[in-house]
Amino acid sequence: MNPDTPWWQRAVFYQIYPRSFADGNGDGVGDLAGLRARLDHLVWLGVDALWLSPIYPSPMADFGYDVSDYCDVHPLFGSLAELDALVADAHARGLRVILDLVPNHTSDQHPWFVESRASRTSAKRDWYVWRDPKPDGSPPSNWIAAFPPNTRAWTLDAKTGQYYLHFFLPQQPDLDWSNPEVVEAMQGVMRFWLERGIDGFRVDVVHCIGKDLTFPDDVEPFSRLPHVISHYHESTHRHLRALRKLVDSYAGERMLVGEIAQTPEERFARYYGQGDELHLAFDLPHQIYTPWDAAKWRERVANLEAWLGPRGGWPTWVLSNHDTPRHRTRLRASETDARARAAAVLLLTLRGTPFLYAGEELGLEDAVVPPARVVDPGGRDGCRAPVPWERAAPHGWRGAEPWLPFAPEPAARSVEAQRGDAGSILALYRRLLALRRATPALQRGAQRLLDAAEGVLAFERSDGAERYAVLVNTGAAEAQSDIAGRVTLSSDGRGEGAAFSGRLAPDTALVVRRG
Numbered sequence: 137m138n139p140d141t142p143w144w145q146r147a148v149f150y151q152i153y154p155r156s157f158a159d160g161n162g163d164g165v166g167d168l169a170g171l172r173a174r175l176d177h178l179v180w181l182g183v184d185a186l187w188l189s190p191i192y193p194s195p196m197a198d199f200g201y202d203v204s205d206y207c208d209v210h211p212l213f214g215s216l217a218e219l220d221a222l223v224a225d226a227h228a229r230g231l232r233v234i235l236d237l238v239p240n241h242t243s244d245q246h247p248w249f250v251e252s253r254a255s256r257t258s259a260k261r262d263w264y265v266w267r268d269p270k271p272d273g274s275p276p277s278n279w280i281a282a283f284p285p286n287t288r289a290w291t292l293d294a295k296t297g298q299y300y301l302h303f304f305l306p307q308q309p310d311l312d313w314s315n316p317e318v319v320e321a322m323q324g325v326m327r328f329w330l331e332r333g334i335d336g337f338r339v340d341v342v343h344c345i346g347k348d349l350t351f352p353d354d355v356e357p358f359s360r361l362p363h364v365i366s367h368y369h370e371s372t373h374r375h376l377r378a379l380r381k382l383v384d385s386y387a388g389e390r391m392l393v394g395e396i397a398q399t400p401e402e403r404f405a406r407y408y409g410q411g412d413e414l415h416l417a418f419d420l421p422h423q424i425y426t427p428w429d430a431a432k433w434r435e436r437v438a439n440l441e442a443w444l445g446p447r448g449g450w451p452t453w454v455l456s457n458h459d460t461p462r463h464r465t466r467l468r469a470s471e472t473d474a475r476a477r478a479a480a481v482l483l484l485t486l487r488g489t490p491f492l493y494a495g496e497e498l499g500l501e502d503a504v505v506p507p508a509r510v511v512d513p514g515g516r517d518g519c520r521a522p523v524p525w526e527r528a529a530p531h532g533w534r535g536a537e538p539w540l541p542f543a544p545e546p547a548a549r550s551v552e553a554q555r556g557d558a559g560s561i562l563a564l565y566r567r568l569l570a571l572r573r574a575t576p577a578l579q580r581g582a583q584r585l586l587d588a589a590e591g592v593l594a595f596e597r598s599d600g601a602e603r604y605a606v607l608v609n610t611g612a613a614e615a616q617s618d619i620a621g622r623v624t625l626s627s628d629g630r631g632e633g634a635a636f637s638g639r640l641a642p643d644t645a646l647v648v649r650r651g
């Protein structure tokens with residue numbers, strides 16, 4: 137074990153979607169004051185770092201991923217002073233805080249874009265990507281936006297007669313990173329936050345910032361899919377090397393974790409560079425959509441090691457986030473939590489940095505959102521339901537009704553109900569986090585896949601003489617294993633402290649101490 141492992145390799149991150157976490161002022165939308173009042177709960181849970189989805193001023197066309205001012209806080213969430221206070225309180229409790237940086241696009245209400253679209257000769261015209269229509273009036277390329285579905289990634293601005301590029305909504309125009317003024321402005325934003333003591337950034341769709349300014353048409357099989365998933369341009373790496381240098385120039389091991397959503401998948405490893413680009417990267421959406429199948433997970437673990445190993449890259453593990461159905465819903469768990477509990481053991485014992493999405497530790501499913509309450513243009517409301525804090529309605533969301541309905545069983549799944557139940561999934565997450573923190577082999581040790589029966593994923597984590605086997609039975613039947621040792625933790629709480637019997641119930645995971 138290397139005692140000098142950076143904190144972001146040892147840490148477990150906890151993603152907070154601020155609108156849905158905790159409401160301090162009773163307006164039905166979560167805010168910084170609400171979050172600040174819950175920090176002690178997060179310390180009790182045992183996570184190490186918080187990632188806050190965007191809290192900046194925004195018209196909220198994409199719920200904050202359309203930023204109209206990178207250096208302030210939306211009044212809905214609080215103020216800059218409240219953010220400073222939150223960060224100070226978090227740091228005082230040993231929690232790091234990273235913010236979401238959205239460098240690929242701004243809001244169409246951002247003063248930069250307002251100026252850019254004002255005229256063809258505006259001083260900021262070339263901060264964004266403006267092009268003339270083709271001779272027949274059509275957009276410069278066939279690229280498709282991520283949402284709304286099946287729409288073009290180009291919008292014609294009637295006043296100036298040119299198209300502007302947007303990989304997401306028309307209200308999210310893409311910046312032109314080939315313009316050094318844009319790079320300098322975004323680096324200024326990063327300095328602003330780093331100087332305020334932020335520990336780093338989760339960087340939104342960072343594989344998109346470099347662009348081929350000849351805009352070649354997408355070809356089959358990508359021409360009918362959102363352009364963002366196949367987008368690749370070499371210049372992104374140059375930009376990332378510069379951002380890495382900037383972040384590393386600050387004391388205290390600041391870090392970048394990039395959202396990479398790439399096909400072909402193995403390309404995601406390139407964004408680690410040779411240890412000189414991103415500190416960490418998400419392999420999305422492939423990892424999230426890995427089915428509950430031991431063979432598929434085995435392949436995933438082996439692939440990640442093969443892709444990242446030569447670069448010295450450290451993996452990340454994610455089961456849920458604010459863009460995809462929650463894993464308890466997606467993995468088609470039964471009536472019980474069994475599968476979500478086994479998945480928690482997997483997530484928190486694999487070699488790499490895990491990212492939890494607030495609410496998964498409560499075993500939340502997606503909310504069923506009636507058509508009249510749908511608000512997201514990307515159809516992602518279900519996984520963004522408010523966290524139920526208290527057993528009694530309105531579950532800690534005093535005052536106005538929360539902006540989205542609760543997920544099923546809010547009383548039984550509330551923090552209050554589960555904190556008092558040693559057998560709850562919340563208690564399991566807490567025990568797993570404590571075990572991981574106290575066990576160098578699990579936190580940062582070596583990893584080796586082990587042979588196992590069909591339907592079982594088995595791997596060893598080791599640090600010196602300390603050796604643990606992790607066994608995950610994804611199958612529908614009981615499985616056997618000849619691994620010997622003592623059960624340190626089991627996803628169903630059975631057999632802990634006893635010698636491993638060799639039998640693994642369906643949808644169950646065990647941590648077995650070998651050495």
Ligand code: NOJ
Nearest residue numbers: 198201238304340341459
């Ligand atoms: C990825 C973010 O996670 C998602 O929520 C957002 O809509 C897009 N990037 C655009 O910023």
